[in-house]
Amino acid sequence: MSSDAAREAWRTILAIMWQGEAAGRMRDVCQSIGIAPSMIKSLMHLEEDAPQAMRDLADSWGCDASYVTALIDDLEARGFAERRPHPSDRRVKTVVLTAEGAEVRRRITSRLWEPPAGFSSLSCDEQRQLCELLNKVARADAALASGPRGAGMPVGGRPG
Amino acid sequence: MSSDAAREAWRTILAIMWQGEAAGRMRDVCQSIGIAPSMIKSLMHLEEDAPQAMRDLADSWGCDASYVTALIDDLEARGFAERRPHPSDRRVKTVVLTAEGAEVRRRITSRLWEPPAGFSSLSCDEQRQLCELLNKVARADAALASGPRGAGMPVGGRPG
DNA sequence: TATTGTTATACTCTATAACTATA
DNA sequence: TATAGTTATAGAGTATAACAATA
Numbered sequence: 057m058s059s060d061a062a063r064e065a066w067r068t069i070l071a072i073m074w075q076g077e078a079a080g081r082m083r084d085v086c087q088s089i090g091i092a093p094s095m096i097k098s099l100m101h102l103e104e105d106a107p108q109a110m111r112d113l114a115d116s117w118g119c120d121a122s123y124v125t126a127l128i129d130d131l132e133a134r135g136f137a138e139r140r141p142h143p144s145d146r147r148v149k150t151v152v153l154t155a156e157g158a159e160v161r162r163r164i165t166s167r168l169w170e171p172p173a174g175f176s177s178l179s180c181d182e183q184r185q186l187c188e189l190l191n192k193v194a195r196a197d198a199a200l201a202s203g204p205r206g207a208g209m210p211v212g213g214r215p216g
Numbered sequence: 217m218s219s220d221a222a223r224e225a226w227r228t229i230l231a232i233m234w235q236g237e238a239a240g241r242m243r244d245v246c247q248s249i250g251i252a253p254s255m256i257k258s259l260m261h262l263e264e265d266a267p268q269a270m271r272d273l274a275d276s277w278g279c280d281a282s283y284v285t286a287l288i289d290d291l292e293a294r295g296f297a298e299r300r301p302h303p304s305d306r307r308v309k310t311v312v313l314t315a316e317g318a319e320v321r322r323r324i325t326s327r328l329w330e331p332p333a334g335f336s337s338l339s340c341d342e343q344r345q346l347c348e349l350l351n352k353v354a355r356a357d358a359a360l361a362s363g364p365r366g367a368g369m370p371v372g373g374r375p376g
Numbered sequence: 377t378a379t380t381g382t383t384a385t386a387c388t389c390t391a392t393a394a395c396t397a398t399a
Numbered sequence: 400t401a402t403a404g405t406t407a408t409a410g411a412g413t414a415t416a417a418c419a420a421t422a
Binding site: 194 | 334338342
């Protein structure tokens, strides 16, 4: 059970995300850059110097492997990503961002990470306070998520 | 241009939304209640005692009118919503939530508005502080949104 | 035999165009 | 003539099943 203040804070975050100036952000970014929304998710998760196996991408995106094939086909067709063989397992294909893909990724994040207009109503001190409180929440949330649901831990993790 | 603290705060909100315990929230709610994600959006915007014209729904969801027809067809088929004639304009159809639809809506919100696990790492005072700061942002954001992009105002709104 | 990625296929989501009824 | 909603249809987005290559 959670406190009323926490509940209201969370509801307000949802309102800022879905009803405020940032609501159509995702769609605007897609239109201005000329890519499909599904591409953003892929681009944001790939990196320039860290090849990732297709299978791992399917797992972390929670989608079917065949759909990863389709997504990476698209990215490759536009020159944003590149398939590479796995050094030791020839079944596996890995994916990296090309220089052009990395550039597009930077353009996306610079728009997406721009805070909604309402943040300008806070003083500098308030902005720093807000930032610290949110960081505390995010750190705790990440820690809790890696406990009960983390990737490295077996499912029956907690010893009897 | 926005301050570094504001930028970091916003990025942290995005991390909490997309990477933390709340990341799969929407999908979980859909599965546990047995409805499609698109239905959530519709249900959350309808009300039990405030009939809304189909046309207005299309506008506020930013989608085509024909898709509203499909959505409301689904909701009606499941007994969650009901079409009603407009009192004065016989072209218009309005939509309201049925009692059952309102009940499902309550179940959805009670899960969706549950704050992510990380909020429990804040003291009561910190939760209240966070809540106040976010409220300030949300209020300013709503005010700014209703200025440049508001519904009631003509596009060329600012007088010369 | 089990696993990785691909292909073929089908189902869901959403938009466009043509249509009917009303204003 | 213009507007509200519907129908028919087509295009994206995504999954399932069958398959080839490799382990």
